[in-house]
Amino acid sequence: MFTLSSYYSSVMVLSKALRTTLLTQRVLMSSLSAQDKLDALSQKIMSTTLVSPPSKKWKQKIKQKEKAKETSVKLNQPCIIECKNPELNHYQNQSYDKFDVIPLASKGWNHYKSKGDYFVVNIHPVGYEAISRIDLGSFEDTGLRPEIIDIFQKKGLTTPTEIQKLGIPSLLSGQSSILVAETGCGKTLSFLAPLVQQILAWKASPQYKPDLNAPLGLIVSPGRELVFQIGEVAAWFAELGITYKVISGTDMKRKMNAEKEQVDLVIASLGALSKLTTSGTISTRNVRHVILDEADTLLDDSFNDKMVHYLSRMKFQQKVNSEEEDLSDSLQLTLVGATMPTSLTEILEEVVDASTLQRIMTSRAHQLLPHVPQKFLRLGPGQKPSELLKIIKRDVKHNIPVIIFSNKTSTCDWISMFLQESGVDSVNLNKAMLIQVREGQLAKYQQGIVNVISCTDVASRGLDTTRARHVINYDIPYYISDYIHRAGRTGRHSPHGLIRGVVTNFVSNNPREIELVQTIEKSVRTMEKTLPNVNANVRRIIHHRYLKKQETQTERQKQKQDGETEKSATETSSEETPDTERYQ
Structure with missing residues (x-):
């Protein structure tokens, strides 16, 4: 039968045993040298570190690396989106869960530290001609x-x-x-x-x-x-x-x-x-x-x-x-x-x-051309000229015909002048030029007299540019329909089959440019049948956006100057005009 006296007796026995153990450890430690004591302490620290659980952030990194390795090994499929950061690569037939956040290589491209980042879309790397x-x-x-x-x-x-x-x-x-x-x-x-x-x-x-x-x-x-x-x-x-x-x-x-x-x-x-x-x-x-x-x-x-x-x-x-x-x-x-x-x-x-x-x-309408690799390169404004010159000199050396697109007539003219001063023979083409001059410039490119042409969207639609092998978007267009037409200047059908080409895009930190790039990347990763927002009626979009901006500014003026709304609206409307430069 358990009594209070027996409980106290047990406690006393345990206490005596513990004191004896501690005394024994002190005697042993006093007999050890300083080096032995240091080794014992190091072993204790190492054992403590090994058993401590990893942090949450470290777990996520390990999981991402294992998932990327598992994806490339298990699927054993071609890489559709190749990124500077290989952890963001996307493979053929790779899919995402319904509630997963789609990883985008261009996600942080609004930040200035993203300069130099890139990804390449190559939807059908091999064999497309055989099945087309x-x-x-x-x-x-x-x-x-x-x-x-x-x-x-x-x-x-x-x-x-x-x-x-x-x-x-x-x-x-x-x-x-x-x-x-x-x-x-x-x-x-x-x-x-x-x-x-x-x-x-x-x-x-x-x-x-x-x-x-x-x-x-x-x-x-x-x-x-x-x-x-x-x-x-x-x-x-x-x-x-x-x-x-x-x-x-x-x-x-x-x-x-x-x-x-x-x-x-x-x-x-x-x-x-x-x-x-x-x-x-x-x-x-x-x-x-x-x-x-x-x-x-x-x-x-x-x-x-x-x-x-x-x-x-x-x-x-x-x-x-x-x-x-x-x-x-x-x-x-x-x-x-x-x-x-x-x-x-x-x-x-x-x-x-x-x-x-x-x-x-057709089954490929409103889609990226599957046989044309398309590179998206994040650059700062000061990096674009040097990068352009490097690419153009490499292409000219290998006799590769190039088309360079920009959003404004002034940029188009400057690019041609910049290349000429850098020793690259080139021509320019935009609506500000006389018709006879435009015809001559285009003929020089089509006949192979020059291999480099700088142009605006006047050359992006309908014209036969079968000899073009490289399209460079010096300025990213703001609309999907314009991007489709520009990229379509290469990779065209000919009597000899599909023409291989490549598209290179210089992406700045302009929010509208990054929005378009992210739309394209997400569409490829989620395997959408067509690119979203392919709206050819661009002038109406511009006008709608302009009116909406004007309405917002007018409302702000109303709130700021009570009783002078008409005057405020007039001043606001005279400050800006719709974006019609893109049609030049």
Whole structure:
């Protein structure tokens, strides 16, 4: 039985044993040398350190390294996003949990210490050419006539691209359509070839009555350079008896007074075509098919008033039978571009029911080109010139044609002058230049006289830059649609297959530039089907942003100066103007 006396007895025994142990340790320690005491203390410290738990931050670092190693080993897939910090690399088929924070290499690029950081997007590192034309069949499958296919074969074209396979049958059926496809994939032939075949059929119809300056087909383009480029392709079909005119905005008085002649197809810029139609030089009474090339620009707010006014003169139908119906009762509309305005329905409501337009979109539209590596390099303003010169001199040494894009005319001109003074032969191209000068500058680049051209967005849309191997965005564009068009100046289709190219982007600490870069990086990491916010109607975005800024400033003025709101709003509105420099 346990009693209080037995409890005290036990305590006394334990106390005596503890005192004996401590006394023994003191005796042993006193007998040790100073070195032995130091070794014993060190061993005690080491044992304490080894058993102490690691910090939370250290655990996270270990976990990230193990996860990165595990990802590269387990997936054994190509690296899609290669970063300066390998822990942020992204591999093919790598995915993230729903609630995970997507790691971005560009996350901290607003900070000045991020200068020198970079990442490279390479969506399809190898073998893309081998799979890019699988199951596309032949031109015979599209419904084109043998004589047109023979012309293609003479030019080295034997297999259609995706937009040609999908678009040609649709246009041949007489269906009004919207063709949206990635840059450099052969959109011109996808609408020009079926148009030529339609014209041959219409001319063979017993109902056809030839008339002077009254074409059967119209192709409208936003710029003169693109007009002449389409004209060069149209010349392929002259041997079939197709007559065509290429009309730009120069020497309009002579063109208005020119002798009338029979013409099947007119290819013209919007401004020139509008003047010639208004003056009666060109008649639209026989027109059966109207094609708007680079329709995203023609229907942008900077053009659409004139374009809609011109189209409103005609009566478009949803579907026609191109061989049976009367010429005057059937009119087909085709819109072609790499991007389309989000306000398309609103713009075209006076011309055609936009919901009746058949929309044809390729699998790669509104995406980064999979076979073109794209590097994003974070630089400070003072670093950009030296980095540009280093890259350009390397490319010139290896005879690599380069296109340099900037956002402003002044920057475009300065880059060309800077390169010339540094011993690099180059030309520049922007809308501030005379038309004749622009044509000469572009011809020098296309013919290989020079390998470096500095330009603004005037050269980003539609122009054939097949020889370009390197695109440099000295200034990052503020809009996804502009980036798609600029990057699309390289990596284009040719009779010999896909052209390999590369895109290099200089990224500053401008919040709008970084926002676009992060949008692109996140889209690739999350495997989105298309890039977000691909809005071709840029002028409307600029105007909306300008009005919103003006509204905010006016509201601040109201709060600051009671009773003087009208005066404040007037002063505020006179301080700024919309960002129209990008169109130069």
